[in-house]
Amino acid sequence: MKVVIACAGSKDPGAGRLTVSGKKIVFVANPECYPARQGERAVRPDDKWCDELRGYQEGKNPCGLYRAADLYTPNEPFCGLYRDLVAAFECKNVFLLSGGWGLIRADFLTPYYESTFSTSRDIKEKMPWACRDGSVETWPNFDYLQNAQITQNEPIHFFGGFDYLKVYCCLTKHLPGKKVVHYNSVKVDPDRLRRDGFVPEDYGRPKERQNWYYRAAKDFAADYVRRREGS
Secondary structure, eight states: OEEEEEOOSOBOTTSOOOEETTEEEEEESOGGGSOOOTTEEEEOOOHHHHHHHHHHHTTOOTTOOEEHHHHBOOOTTSTTHHHHHHHHHOGGGEEEEETTTEEEETTOEEOOEEOBOOOOHHHHHHOGGGBOOSOTTSSOOEEGGGGSOOOTTOEEEEEOOHHHHHHHHHHHTTOOSEEEEEEOOTTOOHHHHHHTTEEEEEOOOOSOOTTHHHHHHHHHHHHHHHHHTTO
């Protein structure tokens, strides 16, 4: 089984950052919109930076980057959610859909970034530098799920909001496996998902409407652990 979840907007402020000429790099979608801050340099995560990050995944980590499971800090009661998913399903089976880097594994050493697939008006107004255009072709994306050796009937469970779902479907439509999409939005067309080879599963209308997928993923992991332990 594989589990894929959308990244969180909030990140640990103590996380490591790549540096160039003494300046901390902030990866953003639109550097020209980024407010100038002393000691920082805003860039897009292009081929050059992707190549550098591949080196980090091979063992060197001079800037002290956090693995993806430790980078994101959603609010309570979901603060440790990504680590909980790793504990339940193992690191090799947990993937994050990152607005900066694409489909990365939970142990991917991830530099700080401010980039999102969200099309929220609030985010566009407050952080115009962070908003991608929704296209996975905007810049190179990692796709660790592509090389995960998924079998034909292996379940892949996705948890994420509507904007991230569109990107996820684009990246995974060609993959084998039973691709279950947990959704909670009137924007989602379950029949369209079925036609595209996905298995829709309606989570309902819980209290956490904006980040409902945190709750859905937490419940899913807890239920999986209970069944595994036979309780």
